[in-house]
Amino acid sequence: MSIVxxxxxxSRAATVVWMxxxxxxxxxxxxxxxxxxxQKGAELVALNPMGKLPVLTDGDAVVTEVAAxxxxxxxxxxxxxxxxxTDDPKRGTYFRWALFAPxxxxxxxxxxxxxxxxxxxxxxxxxxESMLTTMEKAVSAGDYLLGDTFSMADVIFGGxxxxxxxxxxxxxxxxxxxxxxxxxxRPALQRAEAKNAAILKERGLDKT
Ligand SMILES: N[C@@H](CCC(=O)N[C@@H](CS)C(=O)NCC(=O)O)C(=O)O
Numbered sequence: 481m482s483i484v485x486x487x488x489x490x491s492r493a494a495t496v497v498w499m500x501x502x503x504x505x506x507x508x509x510x511x512x513x514x515x516x517x518x519q520k521g522a523e524l525v526a527l528n529p530m531g532k533l534p535v536l537t538d539g540d541a542v543v544t545e546v547a548a549x550x551x552x553x554x555x556x557x558x559x560x561x562x563x564x565x566t567d568d569p570k571r572g573t574y575f576r577w578a579l580f581a582p583x584x585x586x587x588x589x590x591x592x593x594x595x596x597x598x599x600x601x602x603x604x605x606x607x608x609e610s611m612l613t614t615m616e617k618a619v620s621a622g623d624y625l626l627g628d629t630f631s632m633a634d635v636i637f638g639g640x641x642x643x644x645x646x647x648x649x650x651x652x653x654x655x656x657x658x659x660x661x662x663x664x665x666r667p668a669l670q671r672a673e674a675k676n677a678a679i680l681k682e683r684g685l686d687k688t
Contacts, residue, residue, distance in 0.1 A: 483507040486524060486535040488514045489676040489685070492546045493534035495639035497675055499550050501668035502635060503557045511679070547582045547636045551575075554632035562632045570626055577618055577625045578633040581640040584611055589649040612650070615641070619659035630666070638663045 485500065487493040487509045500507045512518045512533055520531040528535045528544045536543045538556070543549045554563035564570040588605035591598060600607040618637070624630045625637060642660055644650035652660075663669060680686040 482539045484510055484537045486510050486512050486519075486527070486533055486537075487679075488512050488533055489679045490514065491533040492639075492643070494672070494676045495546055495635065495643075496534045496536060496549055498639065498669050498672040499553055499632065499635050501671045501675075502562060502632070502666070503553050504668075505553075505557050509675075509679070511683075545582065546639065547578055550632045550636045551578060558632070562630075564626070564631070570629075573626060574631055574633045578636045580614075580618075581637045585615065585637070585640050585644065585650075589644050593649045612653075616653060616655045620655045623662055634663065 483500070483505060485493060485496055485507055487497065488511065491514060497509070512524060514533060518524065519533055524533075524535065525531050527537065527542050530544065532544070534544070534546060534549060536549045536552075538552075541552070543552050551563070554561075559565060560568075564574050584605045587603070588608055588611045590596075591603070591605065592608045605611065618625055619641075622628055625633045638659065641650065641656060642663065645652055645656060645660060650656065677686070
């Protein structure tokens with residue numbers, strides 16, 4: 481099997497399982513015990529010097545960073561379906577929201593939760609309230625970020641939003657709840673959640 485995902489169900493690799501289920505290609509999961517620090521071992525560090533999950537390999541290609549993995553998979557295996565065709569102007573909106581997740585939502589939510597002191601004009605993620613307003617507008621313009629069409633940008637942005645809602649780093653507004661509900665109805669997300677839950681059970685982590 482050419483696609484291998486280094487995975488732990490408690491990590492962002494869980495979102496990559498959702499990506500792979502949306503794409504529908506065969507893949508193998510390699511469990512990395514992050515509680516035992518296996519992500520800092522030689523095998524993982526050779527692939528990702530950050531010593532972090534997720535890591536996806538596809539033949540000789542090594543991809544890290546959730547957003548990069550999603551964009552890679554969609555272009556390689558679902559171009560014109562989960563990512564707009566290369567000459568489609570919708571690609572601008574697609575990249576905009578896909579990259580908003582790691583460049584604004586992740587650091588912006590962390591800065592707020594950890595009480596970081598910073599200048600909003602200098603920090604790329606700006607101020608928390610503007611971030612929330614921007615996100616609410618993005619998820620309310622249609623069912624999905626591209627309007628009627630679901631795309632990999634929804635997995636990247638939506639996966640980050642779901643994570644932030646779960647850990648109460650973003651408060652559940654009606655717009656966020658409605659959007660998260662539309663995502664939860666996707667059979668691919670349900671299959672991914674079932675896979676992650678089965679691994680948790682198998683490894684006795686479902687009670688933690
Ligand atoms: N920027 C990375 C974040 C990766 C990350 O922080 N992964 C966490 C799990 S969700 C991890 O591996 N933590 C263990 C560690 O840092 O030792 C991405 O988007 O993939």
